[in-house]
Amino acid sequence: MSKKNVSKVKTYRYKDLSFPVSDNDDVYVEVKFKSNADIAATAINVPGPNDKEIEDSGIEVIGKGKDLRSEMTSIVTVVMFPSPVDDNIAMDYFINGKLIVSHDNPKTESENPIVVLLVKFPKL
Amino acid sequence: MKYSVVLFGWLLGLSFISGQEKLNNLKAPSSPASSILGLQPSIVLTPKSYQALETALFSNFIDDNKVVVPSDLAIEFTPYWVDKKGMTIKDYLLPETFESLKRGSSFSLASTQSFALGDETNTNALAFGYRTSIFLKSDDYETYITETITKLRLSASIIAFINSQASSMINRLEYEEFIKEIESVIFNAIHSKLVDVDVSQLVSNLMTHVREIPIRLYLNNPDKFGDEFNSIVFYFFKDQSAYEGLKDHIKNRYGFILDFAYAGVLNFPTNEFDFSYVPKQSLWFAPSYAFQKKNGSTLKLIGVFRYEWYHVDYYKYYFPGNDVYEHNFDYGLAINSEIKRFSFNFEFVGRSSNSEEFAGMDENGNELYRKINNSDIQYLGSFNYNLYDQVVLSYTIGNRFEPLLNSRNTLVSTLTLNFGFGAPDKETLGLQK
Incomplete structure (x- = not known):
């Protein structure tokens, strides 16, 4: 394992996010890349066994509101290969169509950002 | 943005150097408009949106509500990438042929207030250009x-x-x-x-x-x-x-690439907008094939073809005494390879020019013309060794074009030591996309 390039990986955290939702509402998480031609994976760790994964951009149902209350949900995107086109790496995160985080970092700061979102789903 | 080119060289056989690497001059230029004007602008504007393009044009071409020709301006605009978001890596690296043509399409505009006529008068000139690259993917590439x-x-x-x-x-x-x-x-x-x-x-x-x-x-x-x-x-x-393989591949794509470019000059000999000529137009066509890199070694075959058209009457009037042909064809083939620190390049370049000249009238009053032709070839081989990063020892041997003076003196044999510190290229102009 090379430690030489460790500075290229940087973790960006968006903590204390909250999205009120009713018990029987489905919750959708969407990742939409704005920068071009990145190679990325997003893993969504929900309470229970129904973890999800999104390749680059995409949308996933992560469960009903009542199933997401017991623990925090973590959404982690790893940019494995940075955009060869753009100077910045940028993506938007939506929950049920509402923008909750817009991430943007210059490649000079990190070519391989790890973006962490910690979200709570309290009762609406 | 700043660009600088610094090149120091100890040259043996200094008088031969102008004849070298003719093929490089024939390749489709990154900025056709600047190239046809012979400009090396200190600033190249590359607007990334239509609003930025509008601002760049308005702020440079309008002064006190009057249209002006700016001095040493170059603008490159690639419409495909305006507001392009979230393209996947596969779409980026494996485009269909027409998609690749659209993606590589770039429009250039350049201007100068120092377009010198034959009597050294500086005049205004604008140049317009277009270039694109078509990439044909092979099965093993995919x-x-x-x-x-x-x-x-x-x-x-x-x-x-x-x-x-x-x-x-x-x-x-x-x-x-x-x-x-x-x-x-x-x-x-x-x-x-x-x-x-x-x-x-x-x-x-x-x-x-x-x-x-x-x-x-x-x-x-x-x-x-x-x-x-x-x-x-x-x-x-x-x-x-x-x-690392993918990064290297994006920098040095292998496969077949066809570069195409066009540029034309619009000159205002009296510096008035209501009187202009299109004295020169150029068309570049350059197919190349790069073989897949193996053990750090590269091999590339390049073909070039350039057609230049000159407005003969314009040159006769504004550049009296200069021999200008109406149609000029340059063509060439090259093979180059890099093996670790060593690289070699062999190239063959030919040129052919022709024009029709008024020769008088026949007995029935019809105008008669005679065709004037000129042709020449050059072939060169160069061998380079990277002594250090940015320091290259080169030896070139071959036969160059006939010079104006000492026309029998066409042998090229030069040894050079070059130090280089970067230059604007396709990547820095954002044309690598």
Whole structure:
């Protein structure tokens, strides 16, 4: 394992996010890349066994509101290969169509950002 | 933006140098408009949106509500990339032929107030240009790209899975509990996503690195530990060879590429907008084939064809005494290769010019013309050795075009030592896309 390039990986955290939702509402998480031609994976760790994964951009149902209350949900995107086109790496995160985080970092700061979102789903 | 070119050379056979590397001059230029004007502008504007383009045009071409020709301006605009968002790596690297043509389409505009006529009068001139590249992908190219992307996706998937679990755990577990639980997460991730690996050995290796993290995990401040953990997992699973391979490939694509460019000059000999000529137009057509890099060695075949059209009457009037042909064809072939620090280049370039000249009238009063032709060839071989980064020792031998003076003196044999510090290229102009 090379430690030489460790500075290229940087973790960006968006903590204390909250999205009120009713018990029987489905919750959708969407990742939409704005920068071009990145190679990325997003893993969504929900309470229970129904973890999800999104390749680059995409949308996933992560469960009903009542199933997401017991623990925090973590959404982690790893940019494995940075955009060869753009100077910045940028993506938007939506929950049920509402923008909750817009991430943007210059490649000079990190070519391989790890973006962490910690979200709570309290009762609406 | 700043561009600078510095080149120092100790030259033996100095008088021959102007005849070298003719083929490079024939390649489709990055900025056709600047090239046809002979400009090396200090600033090249590359607007990324239509609003930015409008601003660039308005702020440079309008002064006190009057249209002006700016001095030494160059603008490059690539419409395809305006507001382009979220393109996938596969779409980027494996475009269809027409998509590749659209993507590479770039429009250029250049202007100068110093377009010198034959009597040294400086006049205003504008140049317009277009260029594109068409990339034809082969089956083995597509296979290589698909396999490499799959490898990188797999790495990303494992890392994202482990880090998403860890991000939740560091907020609720003490260090010892975290170590115990994350070990089983890592085991499950490797077991479910990787085949033909010694799972226990991999888990054991990664856990050794995790236990060596010098930062303590504190429940009230877990982020520093989490950052370090994320980095360790990233580098452990990163497929370095696929990563570097893809990066290198994007810089040096292999396969067939066809470059096409056009440019024309619009000159205002009296500096008035209501009187203009199009004295010169150029068309470039350059197919090339780069073989896949093997053991760090490259091999590339390049063909070039350039057609230049001159307005003969304009040149007769404004450049009296100069021999200008109406139609000029330049063509060439080259093969170049790099093997570690050594590189060689062989090239053959020919040129052919012709014009029709008024020769008088026949007895029936019809105008008579005679055709004037001129042709010449040049062939050169050069051998280069990279002594250090940016320091190159070169030897060139061959036969150059006939010079105006000493026309029998066409042998080229030069030894040069070159120091270089960068120059604007397709990448810096944003044309590599």
